[in-house]
Amino acid sequence: MTGDTVHWWQTRWFVALMVLVSIIPLLKPDIPPLVDLPGHMGRYRVQLEIGQVPWLGDWYDFNWSLIGNLGVDLLIIPLAPVFGLELAVKLIVIAIPALTVLGLLWIAREVHGRIPPTALFALPLAYSFPFQFGFVNFALSMALALNAFALWLRLARLGRLRLRAILFVPLSCLVWLCHTFGWGVLGVLAFSAEMIRQHDLMTERRGDATLWERIRRGHWIAAWCKAGLHCLPLALPMVLMIVWRSGDHVTGQTGDWFNWRAKFGWVTMVLKDRWQTFDIASIALLLVILAKGLRSPTIGYSRNLALSALFLLAVFIALPRIVFGSAYADMRLVPFMIAVAVIALRPRPGLSVRGATMLAVLGCAFFLVRIGAGTVSYWMFDQRYDRELKALEHVPIGARLITFVGETCGNKWLMTRVEHFPALALERRLAYSNDQWSMAGAQLLTAKYLPAGRFAHDPSQIVTSIQCPREWWRPINRALARFPRNAFDYVWLVAPPAYDPKFNQGLVEVWRDGTSVLYRIDHTKPGVFVSDAEIHPKIIWRAPF
Structure with a gap:
């Protein structure tokens, strides 16, 4: 993954092409x-x-008012006078899957050194159920959070920790302002990654040790504490959250905890669009790939992103379905939890170049098939929109x-x-x-x-x-x-x-x-x-x- 050979799926032109392909379904509909x-x-x-x-x-x-749900609401202020409201909204929405694809590939590049071929299987999740539902502030915030996390990893890799601390004070506020959920996920991802980094630094200084010896010496506890300190630049939005949610004007209840039937349903609906069998088969393929990573001699998990995925899984289990009157809180997290788990996969030393190329071809084909189906689906929706909206002429x-x-x-x-x-x-x-x-x-x-x-x-x-x-x-x-x-x-x-x-x-x-x-x-x-x-x-x- 870090050798001199750069394969076609690891090049910048390929990343740019995947970003462009991701916007195709949204080009036709007004x-x-x-x-x-x-x-x-x-x-x-x-x-x-x-x-x-x-x-x-x-x-x-x-x-x-200052609330953690203003992403598109703020962006249309400068864009609508230039492009008109409808085109401005369309351009912003187009940017969401593009930024999501870019963020996933960038994270994979930072963690693995090169983009692993398995990462391509995560790209269809840019059109996940929360996006299809139209949670645009949330989806934009999550896309920004993925790219911010990639930047967090890059600055750590380059040793620019002071610069990272300075940059992420305003960046965390920006992500929170777009939507609170993105800021929360950014915090989880950054903390888990920093925890692994701190643990590895201590291991390098103190030499190899068994897992039990590391626990006895307090490696993980110390790593946990140091990770928390390094994540303090992300904490300012917590003050904004308290101010927002402590007012008398705030309504809405939080409830429906541990609804296992609903949570299982959200997993099956991750790629929900139009054709049920096709959509369920697609998520089943991703789950099979994740399961294969547990036992396969040719692909395995990065500790960094595997821990991030486990943290997101814990959050998903703990989240209720309704938070402050907003439904589908836990559902929104599922596609990103799965996406992080997929990009955590990488080839083991036993995987041949031919095998890696085959995985890349299959991952790319999976993405293109999903994009093709989404393009047809959106064209059909657009046809109906055109028919129904003729009523407004009267x-x-x-x-x-x-x-x-x-x-x-x-x-x-x-x-x-x-x-x-x-x-x-x-x-x-x-x-x-x-x-x-x-x-x-x-x-x-x-x-x-x-x-x-x-x-x-x-x-x-x-x-x-x-x-x-x-x-x-x-x-x-x-x-x-x-x-x-x-x-x-x-x-x-x-x-x-x-x-x-x-x-x-x-x-x-x-x-x-x-x-x-x-x-x-x-x-x-x-x-x-x-x-x-x-x-x-x-x-x-x-x-x-």
Whole structure:
């Protein structure tokens, strides 16, 4: 790994090519088809326009505050005036998988001396489930954290410890500001790597010893303490975290600890996109490779990254599903835990050049196949986006729009990616969007449109055919019967489930494409009111993750 021969997968041109390949799925779609991203885009529009558009201030409160969740929110401020909001968001999102691929390969290079062929198998994790879900601030923070960790390793290798301490005070704050999770993972990675480095330094000074002798002499305890001291430059965001999360305005509970069924599900969903068998087979391949590294005579684990992966595994086990009201906390960590474990693998001395080349070819092929499938999947999502968004051509600027998006109980593998379509009406037409997250302290925006009542914010936009257990989603008949018509001028139904047509009374059809339809509310005609007894859909079982 450190010899004079540099193989094709270890060259700079190959790294640059892999970075470029990683952005291919995102080139065609105008709006990256990530589940939550349209909702964030609506918030960005309010952020940029609330001072110039008076009715936005009637509907939403937007207050800047120092929170660990501002990555894209800050970047669009300089980029949107130059490129326009949608293109600016697209460019930022494109940068996320590119930085993720670069960070993984850079870490592998710093730890192993050369990029091992097995590291290529980790690259498809740039399009992991958290990214597909549209957690863009989180994903950007993690991409930055990976590259920051690579820099941390490089400066240690070069002996530039004082420079590292100086640089990582602002860098850690930058990663935290983007998203708290990235800063936490950076701390775990840096601590584990520094612990190994300190242990190795002590071993060099004191000579070889058995594992028991090292424990008896306190090598690991001393390494633990010294690693903590070296990681102090990363600690400043802890003060920011305490200030942020100690205020009375912060809402949201932390709970659902040790939900093993959900945790197992997150592992199977790491590469979840469109085709279930293909996606599960892909993660199964990665798990087989990780298992092979435990017993194979040709590949093994680096102690440095293996310890990092074990630390991340411990964090994953300890993390609850919900942290401060934010769901999927533990799920977000899984792909990066697996990615670090994969890049920890490296050839043993017994692996031939031909064997290493074959591993590189297979890893590269795996990445290209996943990228190809992702490109097709995103093209299909983009086609649907184009069809559905034609409805907005008939929505007036500033319309009081309520939107209902069809969903099903249970957890279908294929997510429709239209769950937050209402926010695109806010982003493109400055119309009201009832899908915005409204949790003080977690986002900069909160909904305050009182006439909308319980239909003011997320998840009021989601409707189902029946009542789903453990969900706030309404059956569509109930939603159409109960939403306050006087508070809105238009109703947009996006792929709704079947419903009783009597609820169309007082609604004038403006546009239709299949089951998706846009109605104008005729306020001269009353809607249909029905009692709760008449709306009593049955409940079906739904998995808890």
